[in-house]
Each structure stands twice: as structure tokens, then as C-alpha cells.
Amino acid sequence: MIVCLCKGVSSRTIIDEIHRGHRTLRQVRAACKAGTDCGACTRQIRQLIEKANPTERPSG
Numbered sequence: 001m002i003v004c005l006c007k008g009v010s011s012r013t014i015i016d017e018i019h020r021g022h023r024t025l026r027q028v029r030a031a032c033k034a035g036t037d038c039g040a041c042t043r044q045i046r047q048l049i050e051k052a053n054p055t056e057r058p059s060g
């Protein structure tokens with residue numbers, strides 16, 4: 001499923017980046033460009049990070 005329409009980034013790609021060690025919103029943005037345009041997908045990206053890291057709060 002595409003999460004970031006502006007950059008055409010799927011949830012799969014975002015989850016892969018989280019598993020590669022990008023555990024903050026800023027890191028995920030830098031890694032795959034999701035959330036770097038209009039920002040409408042930011043909440044969904046945060047949710048994916050939270051799901052992958054239930055004890056950590058996404059920041060930045």
C-alpha cells in the first residue's frame with residue numbers, strides 16, 4: 001500500500017527502512033523521502049514506526 005503519495009513510497013519500503021535501523025521520523029524521511037513533501041503521510045509513518053518499536057516514541 002502506498003503511504004506517501006507525493007513520493008510514491010509504500011508501507012513495505014518504510015517498514016524495510018525501519019528494520020534497517022531508521023527508527024525516527026527524521027531517519028525514515030532521509031532514507032526513503034517519504035513525508036518530505038506535503039507531510040500528509042507523517043502520521044502514518046509515525047504509526048509504522050510505533051508498531052515496529054512499541055517501546056520507543058518516534059521523534060524528529
Ligand code: FES
Nearest residue numbers: 004006037038039
Ligand atoms: S503524501 Fe507523503 S509527503 Fe505528501
